[in-house]
Amino acid sequence: MVKTRLCELLGIEYPIIQGGMAWIADARLAAAVSNGGGLGLIAAMNADAEWVRNEIRKARELTDRPFGVNIMLLSPNAEAVAKVVAEERVKVVTTGAGNPAKYIRLWKEAGITVLPVVASAGLAKLVERAGADGVIAEGCEAGGHIGELTTMTLIPQVCDAVNIPVVAAGGIADGRGIAAALMLGACGVQVGTRFLVADECGIHENYKARVLKAKDIDTIVTGKRLGHPVRSLKSPFSRQLFSMEYDPNYSNEELERIASGSLKRAVEGDEKQGCFMAGQSAGLVKKAQPAAEIIKEMFGEAEKILGSAGQWIK
Amino acid sequence: MSTLSKVAELIAENAGVDAKEITMDTTFEELGLDSLDAVDLVMACEEQFSVTIEMDEALKTVGDVVRLIDSQKA
Numbered sequence A: 001m002v003k004t005r006l007c008e009l010l011g012i013e014y015p016i017i018q019g020g021m022a023w024i025a026d027a028r029l030a031a032a033v034s035n036g037g038g039l040g041l042i043a044a045m046n047a048d049a050e051w052v053r054n055e056i057r058k059a060r061e062l063t064d065r066p067f068g069v070n071i072m073l074l075s076p077n078a079e080a081v082a083k084v085v086a087e088e089r090v091k092v093v094t095t096g097a098g099n100p101a102k103y104i105r106l107w108k109e110a111g112i113t114v115l116p117v118v119a120s121a122g123l124a125k126l127v128e129r130a131g132a133d134g135v136i137a138e139g140c141e142a143g144g145h146i147g148e149l150t151t152m153t154l155i156p157q158v159c160d161a162v163n164i165p166v167v168a169a170g171g172i173a174d175g176r177g178i179a180a181a182l183m184l185g186a187c188g189v190q191v192g193t194r195f196l197v198a199d200e201c202g203i204h205e206n207y208k209a210r211v212l213k214a215k216d217i218d219t220i221v222t223g224k225r226l227g228h229p230v231r232s233l234k235s236p237f238s239r240q241l242f243s244m245e246y247d248p249n250y251s252n253e254e255l256e257r258i259a260s261g262s263l264k265r266a267v268e269g270d271e272k273q274g275c276f277m278a279g280q281s282a283g284l285v286k287k288a289q290p291a292a293e294i295i296k297e298m299f300g301e302a303e304k305i306l307g308s309a310g311q312w313i314k
Numbered sequence B: 001m002s003t004l005s006k007v008a009e010l011i012a013e014n015a016g017v018d019a020k021e022i023t024m025d026t027t028f029e030e031l032g033l034d035s036l037d038a039v040d041l042v043m044a045c046e047e048q049f050s051v052t053i054e055m056d057e058a059l060k061t062v063g064d065v066v067r068l069i070d071s072q073k074a
C-alpha cells in the first residue's frame, strides 16, 4: 500500500484528491471518488451558496467518507459559500484563483482542513503563514486555469519553501505520475483530467470521447492576453480563440464574451462553441471506468514502480 | 532613506526596472508584475522591514505597499 501523511491528514485510504472542476465536479462524482478511497471534491465555481449546500447534503447521502469543496475565490458568491462550508462543517476546503487568507480562521474554527491551490513558492509560503494545513501545487500541464511553472519544477521548489504537506497536481494520470510526484517531495496527488471520463462524471459523451481520443499534442492554452490562461483540448473553437488573441482588431471585452460560458457549453456537449478543458495528460487517458477502479489501478501501478526503485542504486 | 526609495530599490532589483522611475502611483501592472510577482515582492518587503503585510486585492500600487509598511513602523 502507498501510505503518506496526506492519508492521515484527510482520513482517506489512498493519497489522491479529485480536483474541483467547475460545472463538472458535483456530489455524484465527489462521492464516487470518496467511496473509492480518495478525496472527492464538489466544485463551488460561481454557483450560489444554496446550490453548494444542497450538493454537500446530497454527497452526505451518497457517502459516509470524507469529501471536500473547492471554492473559487473570484466568484461573486465566494463570501457566502465560505460561510456555508463552515456551517456544514465539510471535512476539507480547497481554494483556487487567489489568496484565501481572510477565510482561513473561519474555516479552522469549523474544524475544516484547508488546502489552497498554489502556482508559486511565494504564494505557498504566504498561505502557510496564514494557517493553511497543506498546499496543492499545480503545474501548467493541468487542464483549466493554469500558472507558468511545470509540475516537475514547481513541486520541489514549493517543498523547499514550506513545512506543511504538498500535494502535486498537473499532468498526473497514472501510477508513474504518482511515483514521480512522491519522488519530487509531494505526499499525494490531485487529478482532474483522468476523472473526466469516470463513469460517475456527468459530462456529455462528446466531451468524454474527446478526452479519450486526445493525444499528447492535442491541448492548447488560450486566455494569456487576458491574464488568465486556460488549457483545453484543441478544437475549431479553441483554435479560433487562440488566433483572435493575436488580432488587435478584437478587444479584450470581446474575447471575454466569447470565452465566457464556454466550459458549461462543453459540458452540455456543444461541439461548436464549447471549450473542452483538459490537461496534457489527456493523451494518457484511454478508458472510461468507475472512479474507484481508476484509483485502484493508479495506485497498483505506483506501488509496483516504487517497489522496484531500488534497482537504480548499484 | 525613505520607505519609498527602499521599496523602489527592491522592485528595481526584482523586476529589472529603473528605481528612479518608480513613484507612489506606479501600479504593479505598469511594472509588468502579475499577481504571483506581487506576492514575492510583498514577502521581500516583509523581510526587509520586519513587518507583516496582509495580501489582498486592494494592493494595486507601490504606494499601497509603502503606506502599509509605514503604518506598521509608526
Ligand SMILES: Cc1cc2nc3c(=O)[nH]c(=O)nc-3n(C[C@H](O)[C@H](O)[C@H](O)COP(=O)(O)O)c2cc1C
Residues within 6 Å of the ligand: A018, A019, A020, A021, A022, A024, A043, A045, A070, A072, A095, A096, A097, A117, A138, A141, A142, A143, A144, A145, A169, A170, A171, A172, A190, A191, A192, A193, A194, A277, A278, A279, A280, A281
Ligand atoms: C475541466 C476542468 C475544470 C477545472 N475547474 C477547476 C475549478 O473550478 N477550480 C479549481 O481550483 N481547479 C479547477 N481545475 C483544476 C483541477 O482541479 C486539477 O487541479 C487539475 O485538473 C489537475 O491537473 P490534470 O488536469 O493534469 O489532472 C479544473 C480542471 C479541469 C480539467
